[in-house]
């Protein structure tokens with residue numbers, strides 16, 4: 004069974020916001036879409052860029068470096084120059100804490 008790790012307080016991430024957290028040495032991007040938190044690998048699958056620094060529009064984040072778009076629910080790349088998906092992680096929010104399982 005996946006082990007959930009507390010990574011942030013729920014109050015740290017308002018709807019429409021994103022942030023990067025380190026989970027077991029891995030950079031994970033968190034996104035709050037209308038109160039639901041999603042977690043994907045922070046590093047773009049195209050090159051070195053932090054997806055948590057990208058613009059979030061609904062469930063879609065745009066990479067700040069070359070503009071590839073990813074669905075934060077599935078990690079799927081929606082537009083070039085990225086074609087490979089990024090990993091997604093299970094998230095749960097309990098007692099005001101955001102927890103992620105790798």
Ligand code: FES
Pocket residue numbers: 047048049050051052066067068069070071083084085
């Ligand atoms: S680094 Fe993200 S699209 Fe190039």
